[in-house]
Amino acid sequence: MNKAIRIRLSVMMFLQYVIWGAWLPLLGLYLSKYLHFEGLQIAWIFNAFAIASLTGMFFGSQLADRYFAQERFLAFSHLVGGVSMLGLAYTTKFWPFFSLMLIHCFFYVPTLSLTNAISFANLKDAQKDFGPIRVWGTIGWIAASWPFVFIPIDWSKVPSMAEAGGFVAWLGKALSTPKTGQAMELALTSTFLVSGVTSLVLAAFCLTLPHTPPAKDEGAKFAPLEALKLLAVPSILVLFIVTLLDSFIHYCYFFWTSPFFSAIGLPENWIAPAMSIGQIAEITTMASLGYFLKRLGWRKTMILGILGHVVRFGIYAIGSKETLWLVILSNVVHGFAYAFFFATVYIYVDENFPKDIRTSAQSLFNLLILGVGPFFGNFLWGWLGDQVATKTEAGEKVINFTQLFLVPMTLGLVAAVLLAIFFHPKPTKEAAPADPLAEPVASV
Numbered sequence: 160m161n162k163a164i165r166i167r168l169s170v171m172m173f174l175q176y177v178i179w180g181a182w183l184p185l186l187g188l189y190l191s192k193y194l195h196f197e198g199l200q201i202a203w204i205f206n207a208f209a210i211a212s213l214t215g216m217f218f219g220s221q222l223a224d225r226y227f228a229q230e231r232f233l234a235f236s237h238l239v240g241g242v243s244m245l246g247l248a249y250t251t252k253f254w255p256f257f258s259l260m261l262i263h264c265f266f267y268v269p270t271l272s273l274t275n276a277i278s279f280a281n282l283k284d285a286q287k288d289f290g291p292i293r294v295w296g297t298i299g300w301i302a303a304s305w306p307f308v309f310i311p312i313d314w315s316k317v318p319s320m321a322e323a324g325g326f327v328a329w330l331g332k333a334l335s336t337p338k339t340g341q342a343m344e345l346a347l348t349s350t351f352l353v354s355g356v357t358s359l360v361l362a363a364f365c366l367t368l369p370h371t372p373p374a375k376d377e378g379a380k381f382a383p384l385e386a387l388k389l390l391a392v393p394s395i396l397v398l399f400i401v402t403l404l405d406s407f408i409h410y411c412y413f414f415w416t417s418p419f420f421s422a423i424g425l426p427e428n429w430i431a432p433a434m435s436i437g438q439i440a441e442i443t444t445m446a447s448l449g450y451f452l453k454r455l456g457w458r459k460t461m462i463l464g465i466l467g468h469v470v471r472f473g474i475y476a477i478g479s480k481e482t483l484w485l486v487i488l489s490n491v492v493h494g495f496a497y498a499f500f501f502a503t504v505y506i507y508v509d510e511n512f513p514k515d516i517r518t519s520a521q522s523l524f525n526l527l528i529l530g531v532g533p534f535f536g537n538f539l540w541g542w543l544g545d546q547v548a549t550k551t552e553a554g555e556k557v558i559n560f561t562q563l564f565l566v567p568m569t570l571g572l573v574a575a576v577l578l579a580i581f582f583h584p585k586p587t588k589e590a591a592p593a594d595p596l597a598e599p600v601a602s603v
Contacts, residue, residue: 180300212530241358382454406532464499
Protein backbone atom coordinates (compact mmCIF):
# COMPACT_ATOMS: atom_id res chain seq x y z
CA MET A 160 0.00 0.00 0.00
CA ASN A 161 1.20 3.53 -0.82
CA LYS A 162 2.97 5.01 2.21
CA ALA A 163 1.36 8.44 1.75
CA ILE A 164 -2.11 6.87 1.76
CA ARG A 165 -1.28 4.86 4.88
CA ILE A 166 -0.21 8.05 6.67
CA ARG A 167 -3.39 9.88 5.66
CA LEU A 168 -5.63 7.03 6.79
CA SER A 169 -3.74 6.85 10.09
CA VAL A 170 -4.17 10.60 10.70
CA MET A 171 -7.86 10.26 9.83
CA MET A 172 -8.30 7.52 12.45
CA PHE A 173 -6.30 9.49 15.04
CA LEU A 174 -8.46 12.61 14.73
CA GLN A 175 -11.68 10.56 14.45
CA TYR A 176 -11.21 9.11 17.92
CA VAL A 177 -9.80 12.24 19.57
CA ILE A 178 -13.25 13.72 18.91
CA TRP A 179 -15.03 10.95 20.80
CA GLY A 180 -12.43 10.20 23.44
CA ALA A 181 -12.25 13.82 24.60
CA TRP A 182 -15.77 13.96 26.04
CA LEU A 183 -17.17 10.44 26.58
CA PRO A 184 -15.16 9.20 29.62
CA LEU A 185 -16.05 12.19 31.82
CA LEU A 186 -19.56 12.96 30.50
CA GLY A 187 -21.42 11.05 33.22
CA LEU A 188 -19.42 12.72 35.97
CA TYR A 189 -19.95 16.18 34.44
CA LEU A 190 -23.69 15.78 33.93
CA SER A 191 -24.48 14.25 37.32
CA LYS A 192 -22.13 16.04 39.71
CA TYR A 193 -21.76 19.45 38.10
CA LEU A 194 -24.86 20.07 35.97
CA HIS A 195 -27.04 18.10 38.42
CA PHE A 196 -29.12 16.45 35.73
CA GLU A 197 -31.50 13.69 36.78
CA GLY A 198 -30.75 10.06 35.95
CA LEU A 199 -33.30 9.90 33.13
CA GLN A 200 -31.94 13.09 31.60
CA ILE A 201 -28.40 11.68 31.69
CA ALA A 202 -29.61 8.46 30.06
CA TRP A 203 -31.22 10.44 27.21
CA ILE A 204 -28.05 12.46 26.62
CA PHE A 205 -25.99 9.28 26.46
CA ASN A 206 -28.63 7.81 24.17
CA ALA A 207 -28.21 10.60 21.62
CA PHE A 208 -25.54 8.30 20.21
CA ALA A 209 -28.01 5.43 20.07
CA ILE A 210 -30.67 7.48 18.30
CA ALA A 211 -28.09 8.74 15.81
CA SER A 212 -26.96 5.17 15.12
CA LEU A 213 -30.44 4.29 13.87
CA THR A 214 -30.81 7.39 11.70
CA GLY A 215 -27.20 7.13 10.56
CA MET A 216 -27.76 3.67 9.12
CA PHE A 217 -30.70 4.79 6.98
CA PHE A 218 -29.38 8.25 6.14
CA GLY A 219 -25.61 8.68 6.30
CA SER A 220 -24.56 5.25 5.07
CA GLN A 221 -27.12 5.13 2.27
CA LEU A 222 -25.89 8.49 0.95
CA ALA A 223 -22.23 7.45 1.25
CA ASP A 224 -22.88 4.04 -0.35
CA ARG A 225 -24.80 5.46 -3.31
CA TYR A 226 -24.55 9.18 -3.96
CA PHE A 227 -21.54 11.04 -2.54
CA ALA A 228 -17.79 10.56 -2.48
CA GLN A 229 -17.16 9.19 0.99
CA GLU A 230 -14.31 11.56 1.90
CA ARG A 231 -16.46 14.61 1.06
CA PHE A 232 -19.43 13.32 3.02
CA LEU A 233 -17.02 12.72 5.92
CA ALA A 234 -15.76 16.31 5.71
CA PHE A 235 -19.28 17.80 5.76
CA SER A 236 -20.33 15.60 8.70
CA HIS A 237 -17.36 16.67 10.83
CA LEU A 238 -17.93 20.34 9.99
CA VAL A 239 -21.50 20.29 11.33
CA GLY A 240 -20.63 17.94 14.20
CA GLY A 241 -17.74 20.15 15.30
CA VAL A 242 -19.82 23.32 15.47
CA SER A 243 -22.49 21.61 17.59
CA MET A 244 -19.85 20.14 19.92
CA LEU A 245 -18.37 23.60 20.54
CA GLY A 246 -21.83 24.77 21.55
CA LEU A 247 -21.97 22.15 24.33
CA ALA A 248 -19.15 23.91 26.18
CA TYR A 249 -21.49 26.85 26.79
CA THR A 250 -24.70 24.97 27.53
CA THR A 251 -25.94 24.00 31.00
CA LYS A 252 -29.68 23.40 30.51
CA PHE A 253 -31.01 19.95 29.62
CA TRP A 254 -32.98 20.57 26.43
CA PRO A 255 -30.37 22.74 24.68
CA PHE A 256 -27.65 20.31 25.80
CA PHE A 257 -29.58 17.27 24.56
CA SER A 258 -30.41 19.00 21.25
CA LEU A 259 -26.81 19.94 20.52
CA MET A 260 -25.57 16.47 21.49
CA LEU A 261 -28.18 14.91 19.22
CA ILE A 262 -27.07 17.08 16.28
CA HIS A 263 -23.43 16.22 16.90
CA CYS A 264 -24.15 12.50 17.12
CA PHE A 265 -26.42 12.56 14.08
CA PHE A 266 -23.46 13.64 11.98
CA TYR A 267 -20.67 11.92 13.92
CA VAL A 268 -22.01 8.36 14.20
CA PRO A 269 -22.08 7.66 10.42
CA THR A 270 -18.43 8.73 10.24
CA LEU A 271 -17.41 5.72 12.32
CA SER A 272 -18.57 3.45 9.50
CA LEU A 273 -17.24 5.80 6.85
CA THR A 274 -13.70 5.85 8.22
CA ASN A 275 -13.74 2.05 8.24
CA ALA A 276 -15.14 1.94 4.70
CA ILE A 277 -12.59 4.43 3.35
CA SER A 278 -9.80 2.42 4.96
CA PHE A 279 -11.04 -0.91 3.58
CA ALA A 280 -11.47 0.61 0.11
CA ASN A 281 -7.81 1.59 0.04
CA LEU A 282 -6.26 -1.50 1.69
CA LYS A 283 -4.98 -4.47 -0.28
CA ASP A 284 -5.24 -6.92 2.65
CA ALA A 285 -7.75 -5.84 5.32
CA GLN A 286 -6.77 -8.58 7.78
CA LYS A 287 -3.14 -7.52 7.63
CA ASP A 288 -3.39 -3.75 7.16
CA PHE A 289 -6.54 -2.60 8.99
CA GLY A 290 -5.18 -3.20 12.51
CA PRO A 291 -2.09 -0.97 12.11
CA ILE A 292 -4.29 1.77 10.62
CA ARG A 293 -7.09 1.48 13.19
CA VAL A 294 -4.60 1.49 16.08
CA TRP A 295 -4.09 5.21 15.44
CA GLY A 296 -7.71 5.71 16.48
CA THR A 297 -6.80 4.13 19.80
CA ILE A 298 -3.77 6.42 20.11
CA GLY A 299 -6.09 9.35 19.40
CA TRP A 300 -8.43 8.32 22.20
CA ILE A 301 -5.50 8.12 24.62
CA ALA A 302 -4.15 11.48 23.46
CA ALA A 303 -7.57 13.01 24.22
CA SER A 304 -7.70 11.52 27.73
CA TRP A 305 -4.35 12.37 29.28
CA PRO A 306 -4.42 16.20 29.05
CA PHE A 307 -7.33 16.15 31.50
CA VAL A 308 -4.96 15.01 34.24
CA PHE A 309 -3.44 18.49 34.05
CA ILE A 310 -6.31 20.75 32.96
CA PRO A 311 -8.34 20.25 36.20
CA ILE A 312 -5.34 20.85 38.51
CA ASP A 313 -5.86 23.69 41.01
CA TRP A 314 -2.53 25.39 40.41
CA SER A 315 -3.25 28.04 43.06
CA LYS A 316 -2.88 25.34 45.72
CA VAL A 317 0.27 23.80 44.29
CA PRO A 318 3.44 24.95 46.08
CA SER A 319 6.51 26.11 44.23
CA MET A 320 9.10 23.54 43.26
CA ALA A 321 11.43 24.79 45.99
CA GLU A 322 8.70 24.63 48.65
CA ALA A 323 7.70 21.13 47.51
CA GLY A 324 11.26 19.86 47.80
CA GLY A 325 12.15 19.19 44.18
CA PHE A 326 10.56 18.36 40.83
CA VAL A 327 9.30 14.87 41.72
CA ALA A 328 7.61 16.03 44.91
CA TRP A 329 6.19 19.10 43.13
CA LEU A 330 4.76 17.00 40.28
CA GLY A 331 3.22 14.54 42.74
CA LYS A 332 1.57 17.39 44.63
CA ALA A 333 0.26 18.95 41.41
CA LEU A 334 -1.22 15.71 40.10
CA SER A 335 -3.03 15.10 43.38
CA THR A 336 -4.55 18.60 43.68
CA PRO A 337 -7.61 18.75 41.39
CA LYS A 338 -9.95 21.69 41.19
CA THR A 339 -13.33 21.52 42.90
CA GLY A 340 -16.77 23.06 42.52
CA GLN A 341 -17.32 25.60 39.75
CA ALA A 342 -13.62 25.61 38.88
CA MET A 343 -13.75 21.89 38.08
CA GLU A 344 -16.99 22.35 36.17
CA LEU A 345 -15.34 25.02 33.99
CA ALA A 346 -12.30 22.79 33.46
CA LEU A 347 -14.49 19.91 32.31
CA THR A 348 -16.08 22.06 29.60
CA SER A 349 -12.70 21.94 27.86
CA THR A 350 -13.55 18.36 26.87
CA PHE A 351 -16.14 19.76 24.45
CA LEU A 352 -13.79 22.46 23.16
CA VAL A 353 -11.04 19.93 22.40
CA SER A 354 -13.56 17.66 20.67
CA GLY A 355 -15.13 20.45 18.61
CA VAL A 356 -11.87 21.97 17.40
CA THR A 357 -10.55 18.52 16.45
CA SER A 358 -13.72 17.85 14.46
CA LEU A 359 -13.22 21.03 12.45
CA VAL A 360 -9.57 20.13 11.80
CA LEU A 361 -10.61 16.68 10.57
CA ALA A 362 -13.27 18.24 8.31
CA ALA A 363 -10.52 20.12 6.50
CA PHE A 364 -8.14 17.14 6.48
CA CYS A 365 -10.76 14.87 4.89
CA LEU A 366 -10.36 16.79 1.63
CA THR A 367 -6.83 15.32 1.36
CA LEU A 368 -7.99 11.69 1.69
CA PRO A 369 -7.96 9.25 -1.27
CA HIS A 370 -11.00 9.70 -3.48
CA THR A 371 -13.51 6.97 -2.58
CA PRO A 372 -16.49 7.15 -4.96
CA PRO A 373 -19.91 5.69 -4.19
CA ALA A 374 -21.01 2.37 -5.67
CA LYS A 375 -24.26 3.88 -6.95
CA ASP A 376 -24.46 1.78 -10.11
CA GLU A 377 -24.08 -1.57 -8.38
CA GLY A 378 -26.66 -3.83 -6.74
CA ALA A 379 -29.95 -3.05 -5.09
CA LYS A 380 -31.59 0.35 -4.75
CA PHE A 381 -31.67 0.56 -0.96
CA ALA A 382 -28.47 -0.74 0.60
CA PRO A 383 -29.63 -0.81 4.27
CA LEU A 384 -32.57 -3.08 3.34
CA GLU A 385 -30.24 -5.44 1.50
CA ALA A 386 -27.96 -5.53 4.55
CA LEU A 387 -30.92 -6.43 6.77
CA LYS A 388 -31.85 -9.29 4.44
CA LEU A 389 -28.53 -10.96 5.27
CA LEU A 390 -29.92 -11.70 8.73
CA ALA A 391 -31.64 -14.66 7.06
CA VAL A 392 -28.21 -16.33 7.04
CA PRO A 393 -28.04 -18.27 10.38
CA SER A 394 -24.44 -17.39 11.22
CA ILE A 395 -25.07 -13.68 10.52
CA LEU A 396 -28.17 -13.78 12.73
CA VAL A 397 -26.22 -15.40 15.59
CA LEU A 398 -23.44 -12.84 15.22
CA PHE A 399 -26.10 -10.09 15.24
CA ILE A 400 -27.55 -11.36 18.55
CA VAL A 401 -24.14 -11.83 20.18
CA THR A 402 -23.06 -8.35 19.05
CA LEU A 403 -26.16 -6.94 20.74
CA LEU A 404 -25.32 -8.73 24.01
CA ASP A 405 -21.69 -7.65 23.84
CA SER A 406 -22.69 -4.04 23.26
CA PHE A 407 -24.86 -4.18 26.41
CA ILE A 408 -21.78 -5.34 28.30
CA HIS A 409 -19.45 -2.85 26.61
CA TYR A 410 -21.57 0.18 27.55
CA CYS A 411 -21.90 -0.88 31.17
CA TYR A 412 -18.21 0.03 31.28
CA PHE A 413 -18.84 3.61 30.15
CA PHE A 414 -21.95 4.02 32.30
CA TRP A 415 -20.52 2.86 35.64
CA THR A 416 -16.72 2.91 35.56
CA SER A 417 -16.21 6.59 36.43
CA PRO A 418 -18.68 6.54 39.39
CA PHE A 419 -17.16 3.21 40.50
CA PHE A 420 -13.60 4.56 40.38
CA SER A 421 -14.68 7.63 42.34
CA ALA A 422 -16.44 5.45 44.93
CA ILE A 423 -13.33 3.37 45.60
CA GLY A 424 -11.07 6.38 46.03
CA LEU A 425 -9.57 7.40 42.66
CA PRO A 426 -9.18 11.23 42.31
CA GLU A 427 -11.44 12.68 39.62
CA ASN A 428 -8.63 14.06 37.48
CA TRP A 429 -7.18 10.54 37.18
CA ILE A 430 -10.38 8.77 36.10
CA ALA A 431 -10.03 9.41 32.34
CA PRO A 432 -6.35 8.37 32.22
CA ALA A 433 -7.11 5.25 34.26
CA MET A 434 -9.86 4.34 31.80
CA SER A 435 -7.44 4.95 28.92
CA ILE A 436 -5.30 2.00 30.05
CA GLY A 437 -7.59 -0.19 27.97
CA GLN A 438 -6.85 1.89 24.90
CA ILE A 439 -3.11 1.66 25.57
CA ALA A 440 -3.41 -2.13 25.61
CA GLU A 441 -5.53 -1.94 22.47
CA ILE A 442 -2.55 -0.55 20.55
CA THR A 443 -0.67 -3.83 20.82
CA THR A 444 -3.82 -5.88 20.33
CA MET A 445 -4.91 -4.06 17.18
CA ALA A 446 -1.41 -4.22 15.72
CA SER A 447 -1.37 -8.01 16.17
CA LEU A 448 -5.02 -8.67 15.30
CA GLY A 449 -4.23 -9.94 11.80
CA TYR A 450 -1.83 -12.50 13.25
CA PHE A 451 -4.46 -13.92 15.61
CA LEU A 452 -7.23 -13.85 13.01
CA LYS A 453 -5.25 -15.93 10.54
CA ARG A 454 -4.30 -18.50 13.18
CA LEU A 455 -7.39 -18.66 15.38
CA GLY A 456 -10.13 -17.83 12.85
CA TRP A 457 -13.20 -15.65 13.29
CA ARG A 458 -15.00 -17.59 16.01
CA LYS A 459 -12.15 -18.19 18.48
CA THR A 460 -10.92 -14.63 18.15
CA MET A 461 -14.38 -13.22 18.90
CA ILE A 462 -14.91 -15.56 21.86
CA LEU A 463 -11.62 -14.45 23.41
CA GLY A 464 -12.75 -10.85 23.01
CA ILE A 465 -16.00 -11.49 24.85
CA LEU A 466 -14.21 -13.36 27.64
CA GLY A 467 -12.11 -10.23 28.16
CA HIS A 468 -15.28 -8.49 29.40
CA VAL A 469 -15.96 -11.42 31.73
CA VAL A 470 -12.52 -11.09 33.33
CA ARG A 471 -12.73 -7.32 33.71
CA PHE A 472 -16.21 -7.27 35.29
CA GLY A 473 -15.28 -10.20 37.52
CA ILE A 474 -12.45 -8.08 38.94
CA TYR A 475 -14.76 -5.06 39.22
CA ALA A 476 -17.20 -7.19 41.23
CA ILE A 477 -14.57 -7.92 43.90
CA GLY A 478 -12.95 -4.47 43.68
CA SER A 479 -12.50 -2.20 46.71
CA LYS A 480 -10.29 0.64 47.96
CA GLU A 481 -7.73 -1.96 49.01
CA THR A 482 -7.61 -3.46 45.51
CA LEU A 483 -7.85 -0.19 43.57
CA TRP A 484 -4.59 -0.99 41.78
CA LEU A 485 -6.02 -4.29 40.51
CA VAL A 486 -9.26 -2.67 39.37
CA ILE A 487 -7.35 -0.03 37.39
CA LEU A 488 -5.02 -2.66 35.94
CA SER A 489 -8.01 -4.78 34.84
CA ASN A 490 -8.79 -2.12 32.23
CA VAL A 491 -5.99 -3.66 30.19
CA VAL A 492 -8.53 -6.21 28.94
CA HIS A 493 -10.87 -3.48 27.68
CA GLY A 494 -8.75 -2.86 24.59
CA PHE A 495 -8.29 -6.60 24.15
CA ALA A 496 -12.07 -7.13 24.31
CA TYR A 497 -12.75 -4.34 21.80
CA ALA A 498 -10.18 -5.41 19.23
CA PHE A 499 -10.85 -9.14 19.38
CA PHE A 500 -14.61 -8.75 19.08
CA PHE A 501 -15.77 -5.43 17.61
CA ALA A 502 -12.83 -4.81 15.26
CA THR A 503 -13.02 -8.44 14.14
CA VAL A 504 -16.73 -8.01 13.39
CA TYR A 505 -15.97 -5.01 11.15
CA ILE A 506 -13.32 -6.97 9.24
CA TYR A 507 -15.66 -9.95 8.95
CA VAL A 508 -18.35 -7.75 7.43
CA ASP A 509 -15.91 -6.24 4.94
CA GLU A 510 -14.74 -9.65 3.72
CA ASN A 511 -18.12 -11.39 3.62
CA PHE A 512 -20.71 -8.83 2.51
CA PRO A 513 -21.41 -7.69 -1.10
CA LYS A 514 -19.41 -4.62 -2.14
CA ASP A 515 -22.28 -2.23 -2.87
CA ILE A 516 -23.87 -2.60 0.58
CA ARG A 517 -20.68 -2.85 2.58
CA THR A 518 -20.92 0.56 4.27
CA SER A 519 -24.56 -0.11 5.14
CA ALA A 520 -23.63 -3.55 6.46
CA GLN A 521 -21.00 -1.90 8.68
CA SER A 522 -23.74 0.46 9.88
CA LEU A 523 -26.04 -2.48 10.57
CA PHE A 524 -23.59 -3.68 13.19
CA ASN A 525 -22.85 -0.14 14.32
CA LEU A 526 -26.61 0.04 14.92
CA LEU A 527 -26.12 -2.63 17.58
CA ILE A 528 -22.76 -1.50 18.93
CA LEU A 529 -23.60 2.22 19.09
CA GLY A 530 -27.40 2.25 18.85
CA VAL A 531 -29.68 -0.50 20.12
CA GLY A 532 -27.10 -1.84 22.59
CA PRO A 533 -26.37 1.41 24.43
CA PHE A 534 -29.96 2.69 24.10
CA PHE A 535 -31.46 -0.19 26.04
CA GLY A 536 -28.23 -0.82 27.94
CA ASN A 537 -28.13 2.69 29.41
CA PHE A 538 -31.64 2.27 30.79
CA LEU A 539 -30.82 -1.27 31.95
CA TRP A 540 -27.67 -0.23 33.82
CA GLY A 541 -29.37 2.85 35.28
CA TRP A 542 -32.31 0.76 36.49
CA LEU A 543 -30.00 -1.92 37.86
CA GLY A 544 -28.00 0.69 39.76
CA ASP A 545 -31.18 1.83 41.49
CA GLN A 546 -32.11 -1.77 42.34
CA VAL A 547 -28.79 -2.54 44.05
CA ALA A 548 -28.53 0.83 45.83
CA THR A 549 -29.24 1.69 49.44
CA LYS A 550 -29.36 5.01 51.26
CA THR A 551 -27.39 6.03 54.31
CA GLU A 552 -28.96 7.82 57.25
CA ALA A 553 -27.77 11.06 55.70
CA GLY A 554 -29.69 10.20 52.51
CA GLU A 555 -26.59 9.44 50.44
CA LYS A 556 -27.06 6.82 47.73
CA VAL A 557 -24.65 3.88 47.97
CA ILE A 558 -24.48 1.36 45.13
CA ASN A 559 -23.60 -2.29 45.68
CA PHE A 560 -21.15 -2.56 42.81
CA THR A 561 -20.47 -6.24 43.50
CA GLN A 562 -24.05 -7.18 42.68
CA LEU A 563 -24.16 -4.77 39.75
CA PHE A 564 -21.04 -6.03 37.97
CA LEU A 565 -21.98 -9.70 38.28
CA VAL A 566 -24.73 -9.03 35.71
CA PRO A 567 -22.50 -7.97 32.75
CA MET A 568 -20.07 -10.74 33.70
CA THR A 569 -22.87 -13.32 33.38
CA LEU A 570 -24.11 -11.83 30.10
CA GLY A 571 -20.57 -12.19 28.74
CA LEU A 572 -20.50 -15.88 29.57
CA VAL A 573 -23.85 -16.38 27.83
CA ALA A 574 -22.65 -14.53 24.70
CA ALA A 575 -19.46 -16.61 24.53
CA VAL A 576 -21.41 -19.86 24.76
CA LEU A 577 -23.83 -18.77 22.00
CA LEU A 578 -20.93 -17.90 19.73
CA ALA A 579 -19.12 -21.17 20.45
CA ILE A 580 -22.15 -23.36 19.69
CA PHE A 581 -24.03 -21.58 16.92
CA PHE A 582 -21.59 -19.38 14.96
CA HIS A 583 -20.03 -21.26 12.01
CA PRO A 584 -18.41 -18.77 9.60
CA LYS A 585 -16.22 -19.43 6.62
CA PRO A 586 -12.55 -19.64 7.63
CA THR A 587 -10.31 -16.60 7.36
CA LYS A 588 -7.65 -16.30 4.69
CA GLU A 589 -4.70 -18.68 5.21
CA ALA A 590 -6.77 -20.60 7.77
CA ALA A 591 -7.67 -24.27 7.99
CA PRO A 592 -9.84 -26.06 5.38
CA ALA A 593 -13.42 -24.89 5.10
CA ASP A 594 -15.83 -25.65 7.92
CA PRO A 595 -18.58 -27.86 6.43
CA LEU A 596 -21.19 -25.97 8.48
CA ALA A 597 -20.18 -22.54 7.18
CA GLU A 598 -22.71 -20.52 5.19
CA PRO A 599 -21.59 -18.83 1.91
CA VAL A 600 -22.26 -15.28 3.10
CA ALA A 601 -20.47 -13.38 0.37
CA SER A 602 -22.67 -14.82 -2.37
CA VAL A 603 -25.96 -13.84 -0.75
